[in-house]
Amino acid sequence: MDMIITISSGFFLLIGSFLCFSGAIGLLRFPDFYTRMHAVGVTDTLGAGMILVGLMIISTDFLVFAKLAMVLLLTLLIGPTTSHVLAKAAFHNGLTPKSLSNQEKNNKEISSSNT
Amino acid sequence: MLMDLFNHWVVITLMMSGLYIVIAHGNLIKKIVGLSVFQTSVFIFYISMAKVDGGTAPILADDIVQYSNPLPHVLILTAIVVGIATTALGLSLVVRIKEAYGSIEEESIQQQDNQQQDNNAHAKRKQEEEA
Amino acid sequence: MIDIILLTLLVVVAIAIIRMKDLFAVVMLLGIYGLLSASFFVAMDAVDVAFTEAAVGAGISTLLMLVVIAMTGRKEKTNRHKPLPALCIVLITGGLLIYGTFDMPHFGAADAPIHQHVAPRYINDSMAEVGVPNIVTSVLASYRAFDTFGEVVVIFTAGIGVLTLLSVARRKEDAEKISSINDSMHEQHLVIRIVAKMLIPFIFLFALYVQFHGDFGPGGGFQAGVIFAAAIILYAMLFGLNTARKVINQTFIQLIAAVGVLLYGSVGIVSLMNDGNFFNYNVLASDPIAGQHLGILLIEWGVGCTVASVMMIIFFSFAGRLELHQHNERVKNQESS
Numbered sequence: 001m002d003m004i005i006t007i008s009s010g011f012f013l014l015i016g017s018f019l020c021f022s023g024a025i026g027l028l029r030f031p032d033f034y035t036r037m038h039a040v041g042v043t044d045t046l047g048a049g050m051i052l053v054g055l056m057i058i059s060t061d062f063l064v065f066a067k068l069a070m071v072l073l074l075t076l077l078i079g080p081t082t083s084h085v086l087a088k089a090a091f092h093n094g095l096t097p098k099s100l101s102n103q104e105k106n107n108k109e110i111s112s113s114n115t
Numbered sequence: 116m117l118m119d120l121f122n123h124w125v126v127i128t129l130m131m132s133g134l135y136i137v138i139a140h141g142n143l144i145k146k147i148v149g150l151s152v153f154q155t156s157v158f159i160f161y162i163s164m165a166k167v168d169g170g171t172a173p174i175l176a177d178d179i180v181q182y183s184n185p186l187p188h189v190l191i192l193t194a195i196v197v198g199i200a201t202t203a204l205g206l207s208l209v210v211r212i213k214e215a216y217g218s219i220e221e222e223s224i225q226q227q228d229n230q231q232q233d234n235n236a237h238a239k240r241k242q243e244e245e246a
Numbered sequence: 247m248i249d250i251i252l253l254t255l256l257v258v259v260a261i262a263i264i265r266m267k268d269l270f271a272v273v274m275l276l277g278i279y280g281l282l283s284a285s286f287f288v289a290m291d292a293v294d295v296a297f298t299e300a301a302v303g304a305g306i307s308t309l310l311m312l313v314v315i316a317m318t319g320r321k322e323k324t325n326r327h328k329p330l331p332a333l334c335i336v337l338i339t340g341g342l343l344i345y346g347t348f349d350m351p352h353f354g355a356a357d358a359p360i361h362q363h364v365a366p367r368y369i370n371d372s373m374a375e376v377g378v379p380n381i382v383t384s385v386l387a388s389y390r391a392f393d394t395f396g397e398v399v400v401i402f403t404a405g406i407g408v409l410t411l412l413s414v415a416r417r418k419e420d421a422e423k424i425s426s427i428n429d430s431m432h433e434q435h436l437v438i439r440i441v442a443k444m445l446i447p448f449i450f451l452f453a454l455y456v457q458f459h460g461d462f463g464p465g466g467g468f469q470a471g472v473i474f475a476a477a478i479i480l481y482a483m484l485f486g487l488n489t490a491r492k493v494i495n496q497t498f499i500q501l502i503a504a505v506g507v508l509l510y511g512s513v514g515i516v517s518l519m520n521d522g523n524f525f526n527y528n529v530l531a532s533d534p535i536a537g538q539h540l541g542i543l544l545i546e547w548g549v550g551c552t553v554a555s556v557m558m559i560i561f562f563s564f565a566g567r568l569e570l571h572q573h574n575e576r577v578k579n580q581e582s583s
Binding site: 118119120121122123124125127128129130131132133134135136138139140141142144145147148149151152155158159162163164165166167168170171172173174175176181182183184185186187188189191192193194195196197198199200201202203204206207208209210211213219220222 | 272
């Protein structure tokens, strides 16, 4: 039983750390604001959530378990909301996704070459 | 051995960057940010002095022998809240300066002040001549 | 190890703050700086301090700076004169200070002078003398209550100062017109409004928990006050200033700020009248420990009231000014067009 608990919690912790790490790399490597924000959103919600689940599995005390569960609920509620608000603010201020602006550019080029 | 004083050196670096911002930058908001950096460096200094090797947070529990020093914690805890209150006071002064001068750059405020003084002196001289 | 990494990051952020010209980015970096120092405080066992710094340094101070930047503009003018003299002064001072550190006790040394003076008494005797597990609370509210009283008065005074500098006197119809325009801007943020509606009651609950659990764990009046104010500020930001003003009466919070200081001071007066020293809670009840508990409860309550209402006063003053600025600009634009 102990073995299963340790292994499963280690598994979740590993996934969580991997997601946080990949999120950090994504923040550095992705081309524009929206893709970068996607990376950060994954770190915020899934990375932190997985680490919390891993910690919940090995917690022996019920109080610790309950506190971690509350923190998990809070992250699940707040993480997506902040991503949404950030993206909305960026879009309202006229920041277009890179692929979209590329497309527009291409369309313009096509239309200008046609005329 | 070398790392024993690392905390103090970092504190001094932060403190000096705060001081540099306050001296070298003309923007009043930037100056207040510099003061905040300076202030936080002092907090870090106090808190790292309070740390004892192998100690834990100063909340009494049964099976703990070594606690960190609680006194600096108390001093800094209150200082943080006082710090934000005084920073807010400084910011409100900045807002009033902006309303009065139309700028928060030190140089242009100085310029306007000098101009005002010159104008006043001129007016006074004229009055005296007329009298 | 982790503290060395955090300190290095702090230095990096400080250098970035020096080099940035965009004030918006500077303020965001200051928020990061606050959060990093809060993490450092956790690593240094100062849980109460970390709590306060996370709420104040990363939360409220960033917010206030942003409001001010919205009024004053976000670009810093490049200064023409050379910063060489400033650099000289800073380098000389820093060099002298570093020379001074060589006589300092080493980091974490248990025999440093700071750990020899009054700290052993606080650690060994506070359970018998005050009966509160959290030593920080017992020192803050009992041993050094007079000191804390001074701090609360400073906060109160700063609140009054902000109120005098920024309070806007205006006619009622005007106020309603301004606010109705601003309120309509808030209608569109539906998702965040609903999430905030779900969260705000829990933030209040958490603030009360921090207030009354401060004897046993990290927490107390200062932290609780800031968290309480943060909930109200969140509400004001999402539902418009006018709605928030209807919920929280401005005269009422000014009254509460004064009542908090008064409550704190009167605990001292009552202990004086019961033949004790100023802020000696032993005389408040027949049992000294019960007296201490009662005194600490009342004082933390006073601190919480003052801090929460002063933070709210500060926010509402700044936001009211911003509203007025936006209104004036709008009027100017209409006249010119």
